[in-house]
Amino acid sequence: MNLESNMTVGELAREIPGATRIFEKFGIDYCCGGNRSMETACAAAGVTLEQIETSLESANALQVESGEMGFLEATLTDLVNHIVETHHVFTKSEIERLRALLTKVCGVHGGNHQELGQLQAMFEALTGELEPHMMKEEQVLFPYIVRMEDDVCNQRQVAMPFFGTVRNPIRMMMMEHDGAGELLKQMRKLTADYTPPTDACISYQTLYQALDAFEKDLHKHIHLENNILFPRAVDMESGC
Numbered sequence: 001m002n003l004e005s006n007m008t009v010g011e012l013a014r015e016i017p018g019a020t021r022i023f024e025k026f027g028i029d030y031c032c033g034g035n036r037s038m039e040t041a042c043a044a045a046g047v048t049l050e051q052i053e054t055s056l057e058s059a060n061a062l063q064v065e066s067g068e069m070g071f072l073e074a075t076l077t078d079l080v081n082h083i084v085e086t087h088h089v090f091t092k093s094e095i096e097r098l099r100a101l102l103t104k105v106c107g108v109h110g111g112n113h114q115e116l117g118q119l120q121a122m123f124e125a126l127t128g129e130l131e132p133h134m135m136k137e138e139q140v141l142f143p144y145i146v147r148m149e150d151d152v153c154n155q156r157q158v159a160m161p162f163f164g165t166v167r168n169p170i171r172m173m174m175m176e177h178d179g180a181g182e183l184l185k186q187m188r189k190l191t192a193d194y195t196p197p198t199d200a201c202i203s204y205q206t207l208y209q210a211l212d213a214f215e216k217d218l219h220k221h222i223h224l225e226n227n228i229l230f231p232r233a234v235d236m237e238s239g240c
Helices: 009-015 019-026 038-045 049-066 076-109 115-153 167-190 202-238
Strands: none
Touching: 009 019, 009 038, 009 202, 019 049, 019 202, 038 049, 076 115, 076 202, 115 167, 115 202, 167 202
16 A cells, blocks of 8 residues: 555545544544645654554455445445434434433542543533534435435436535534534543543443543544545535
8 A cells, every 4th residue: 555645534534444443543533634634644643654554554454354334335325324323323322321421420520530520511512512413414414415316316407405505514514523523632631531540430431431432433423424425415416
């Protein structure tokens, strides 16, 4: 694999789905930071291009073996359904679980760990963005993308949406993704990469493990939208 320094993180994440695991490992932002060059991203993460190239070669081999879904070849409808049924469902269910865990852990350990109150406030800010965000996608943006693809496939005239062009809601969704990404970074920094303190009970440890998994899934979720679904939807509309 010849890794060019001017290739973007998003390009690699699109071409090698297994690359997202490598980017998670090295702390490279591949969702909201998908437009950065690999050179810039590696410098920010404190790793070399050679390290990433070696790891990506292994990830590419695993991708071939596992038969991981090729999102670049999937229909936009299938991709939308995957995002909603996999990532939206997971996000909504975990929000309720994490709220309950945070309330419990803050009640028991909040006196000795002041950062828990901050973490709870950050999580509520994050969910305050995510819940209406997913609703707008499911009720407005995604249905338009599905209808547009159906019209294109059946050679029908694509009706102009009330928002003018798909670029408008996409721009808003990407701005909201940036806001969520920043809150995730703050939460990870506050918790020292979700490292529980020595006096953490099982619930405390479970909370940090669940928040870590929540973040990783949200990264994949945003990557699929920012780097694959949204660009493909814009290209399809432009060709109408």
